[in-house]
Amino acid sequence: MSNGDPIIETRGIAKSFHDPVEVQVLKDVSFAMRRGEFVSIVGKSGCGKSTLLYILSTMDTDHAGDVLIDGESMTGLPGDRLARVRNEKIGFVFQFHYLLPEFTVLRNVMLPGLKLGLHTAAEVETRAMDRLRMLGIADQALKLANQLSGGQKQRVAIARALINDPLIIMGDEPTGNLDSHNSEIVFDIFRELSTERGQSLLVVTHDDDFAARTDRIIEMDDGRIVSA
Amino acid sequence: MGWRLLIGIALTLLRARLRQSIVAAASVMFGIAMFITLTGFMSGLNGLLDGLILDRTPHIRLYNEIKPIAVQPAQLADSSGHVFVGSIKPKEGLERIRNASAIMDALGNDARVEGVAPRVVAQVFFNVGTTELPGVVNGVDPLEEARLFRFKDYLVQGELRGMLQANSIVLGKTLAEKMLVDVGDVVQLTTARGERFLLKVVGLYQSGIADYDKVQCYASMQNTQKILGEPSNYITDIAVKLKDLDEAPEVAEEYRGTFGLDALDIRTANAQFETGTTVRNIISYATSIVLLVVAGFGIYNILNMMIYEKLDSIAILKATGFSGGDVRIIFIGLSLIIGISGGAVGLAAGLGLSVAIHHVPFTTQALPAVKTFPVDFSAHRYVIGIVFALITTYVAGFFPARKASRVDPVQIIRGK
Numbered sequence: 144m145s146n147g148d149p150i151i152e153t154r155g156i157a158k159s160f161h162d163p164v165e166v167q168v169l170k171d172v173s174f175a176m177r178r179g180e181f182v183s184i185v186g187k188s189g190c191g192k193s194t195l196l197y198i199l200s201t202m203d204t205d206h207a208g209d210v211l212i213d214g215e216s217m218t219g220l221p222g223d224r225l226a227r228v229r230n231e232k233i234g235f236v237f238q239f240h241y242l243l244p245e246f247t248v249l250r251n252v253m254l255p256g257l258k259l260g261l262h263t264a265a266e267v268e269t270r271a272m273d274r275l276r277m278l279g280i281a282d283q284a285l286k287l288a289n290q291l292s293g294g295q296k297q298r299v300a301i302a303r304a305l306i307n308d309p310l311i312i313m314g315d316e317p318t319g320n321l322d323s324h325n326s327e328i329v330f331d332i333f334r335e336l337s338t339e340r341g342q343s344l345l346v347v348t349h350d351d352d353f354a355a356r357t358d359r360i361i362e363m364d365d366g367r368i369v370s371a
Numbered sequence: 372m373g374w375r376l377l378i379g380i381a382l383t384l385l386r387a388r389l390r391q392s393i394v395a396a397a398s399v400m401f402g403i404a405m406f407i408t409l410t411g412f413m414s415g416l417n418g419l420l421d422g423l424i425l426d427r428t429p430h431i432r433l434y435n436e437i438k439p440i441a442v443q444p445a446q447l448a449d450s451s452g453h454v455f456v457g458s459i460k461p462k463e464g465l466e467r468i469r470n471a472s473a474i475m476d477a478l479g480n481d482a483r484v485e486g487v488a489p490r491v492v493a494q495v496f497f498n499v500g501t502t503e504l505p506g507v508v509n510g511v512d513p514l515e516e517a518r519l520f521r522f523k524d525y526l527v528q529g530e531l532r533g534m535l536q537a538n539s540i541v542l543g544k545t546l547a548e549k550m551l552v553d554v555g556d557v558v559q560l561t562t563a564r565g566e567r568f569l570l571k572v573v574g575l576y577q578s579g580i581a582d583y584d585k586v587q588c589y590a591s592m593q594n595t596q597k598i599l600g601e602p603s604n605y606i607t608d609i610a611v612k613l614k615d616l617d618e619a620p621e622v623a624e625e626y627r628g629t630f631g632l633d634a635l636d637i638r639t640a641n642a643q644f645e646t647g648t649t650v651r652n653i654i655s656y657a658t659s660i661v662l663l664v665v666a667g668f669g670i671y672n673i674l675n676m677m678i679y680e681k682l683d684s685i686a687i688l689k690a691t692g693f694s695g696g697d698v699r700i701i702f703i704g705l706s707l708i709i710g711i712s713g714g715a716v717g718l719a720a721g722l723g724l725s726v727a728i729h730h731v732p733f734t735t736q737a738l739p740a741v742k743t744f745p746v747d748f749s750a751h752r753y754v755i756g757i758v759f760a761l762i763t764t765y766v767a768g769f770f771p772a773r774k775a776s777r778v779d780p781v782q783i784i785r786g787k
Contacts, residue, residue, distance in 0.1 A: 193785060197781045197784075197785070200690070202689070202690060202779075202780050202781045203781045222694055222695050222696075223694035223695070223696060226689065226692050226693060226694035226695075226697070227692065227694075229690065229691065229692045230691060230692020230693075231692070235687075235690050235691065237690075237784055239683075239784075241683055241684075241686065241687035241690070241784070242687075243684045243687070243688075244387075244684075245383050245384055245386070245387035245684075246383060250383075254376075254380075254688070254691065255691040255692050257376045258373075258376060258691070258692050258693055258697075259692065260373065303691065307692075315784070
């Protein structure tokens with residue numbers, strides 16, 4: 144599972160914000176990440192680490208340089224093609240859970256799987272239940288998303304990220320909103336995904352303790368990678 | 372799969388805001404129901420008013436106008452010089468249509484013609500005591516008139532069959548009231564030639580137009596020919612009913628040439644009715660469209676509000692692989708679901724309202740055959756209604772949906 148070709152590679156990423164004043168947030172960022180790595184990106188607030196993550200996630204396309212996911216260049220791909228890449232290859236866990244409050248927990252987890260359309264609805268449901276069970280929240284499956292506690296919601300978000308067996312899971316401060324107990328649970332889940340399933344993870348965090356326990360730390364400062 | 376998933380999401384979003392969705396659908400329902408009712412009622416009234424004249428008016432009337440001959444014999448004799456003929460008078464007896472039975476056969480064989488009815492018109496005076504009232508006796512074929520021109524609808528008293536008896540007459544209702552006679556009484560009339568006849572009143576006729584009912588009377592062809600002292604092939608008018616009224620002007624023109632008769636078509640004779648119908652239709656359509664536009668703004672507002680509330684959901688849908696197009700389909704779907712459900716209920720409500728109106732008693736002197744308000748129930752109105760509902764909700768949903776599809780997930784997610 145490990146080594147081989149990089150699953151994510153950036154070549155000379157640069158990005159500026161023009162409003163209100165010209166600020167260059169990323170300057171010639173190039174790095175590669177191999178399959179199965181558990182990588183954290185750390186740095187001071189405003190150093191561009193989140194911006195980099197959203198460029199890697201294909202959601203932000205307004206930048207210079209090239210992003211390759213699984214060897215395929217993302218530059219110039221149309222919006223629906225990028226949406227497909229996110230659906231198929233990337234799982235997201237954000238600081239906020241972003242569950243749809245109108246849907247049950249199970250349905251929330253199933254939605255990206257139904258969108259992918261590789262499996263029948265019944266199969267997607269089985270897969271969703273497997274993931275909820277793995278994360279210890281199978282008993283909450285039929286509740287509405289907003290009836291859960293913060294830690295449980297974040298675990299549902301992780302289950303949702305896992306539904307399509309993504310190439311990589313990206314996290315933007317996934318423990319930022321959680322107390323230390325729940326942070327610990329989320330980290331343990333990530334750790335377990337990495338070691339037992341060989342899941343690649345790329346997590347932006349300002350929690351040094353969290354970062355210290357990952358395989359590799361990418362440190363950023365003022366829009367550049369200072370150590371990888 | 373893709374569509375069903377997106378529509379499923381739209382339905383769930385709608386269910387979560389059930390009250391607002393119902394209000395939005397109700398506004399569409401109201402618009403469509405009013406559209407169906409208003410236009411149906413308006414169209415029913417139009418039909419009724421038009422029927423006052425149009426039903427009874429032949430689409431084409433063939434007759435001989437009393438007028439001088441266009442080319443005088445003296446002009447035919449010598450074409451080299453100028454011929455002056457003064458004091459030209461029309462010749463008597465030109466009213467008669469020559470060779471009428473052959474013309475009627477030819478008309479009967481024309482594929483565009485629904486039916487042909489011969490008529491004889493006699494100017495008479497009714498003798499009431501010492502006074503004389505002018506009248507016009509229309510000699511008709513009662514059965515054909517009933518079939519083609521709804522004669523029976525306007526026969527308020529008496530039987531159509533009565534007209535087939537010898538020496539019988541149907542009087543205009545106002546005329547009968549003036550003469551103080553009723554069905555079964557005998558009236559005396561004097562013809563233009565001074566002959567007197569006694570006729571039995573077998574029915575009363577009410578057209579709804581007072582001036583008409585004051586002079587017009589009906590009798591069978593044979594009775595009228597007898598009054599006039601003419602043989603049974605004496606016909607002064609041929610009334611033609613076409614299958615398609617719109618063809619009347621062209622067909623009239625054609626007959627004028629073919630038969631050498633005057634031909635008056637219904638369009639030329641009653642142009643004002645068409646104008647009235649058009650104006651009334653425009654008013655009812657305009658009112659309904661305004662109602663639907665208001666409903667559309669309601670939907671637009673609700674969707675816009677929903678999108679602001681759902682920015683997070685839209686962002687995560689996009690982050691997890693739903694494209695801008697998918698999001699647009701979800702929100703246009705939302706709007707169309709409101710439109711379809713509101714529109715369908717609106718059609719049913721409109722039908723119900725129309726039926727209710729159709730049962731409201733409505734009697735008028737002018738329209739003896741009408742007992743309740745007239746309503747037109749033709750199906751095309753319902754098709755237009757549902758199409759209207761779909762177009763309005765699609766347009767109302769289009770702009771909010773486009774806005775939703777353009778939501779930048781990064782902005783929303785990083786904003787937290």
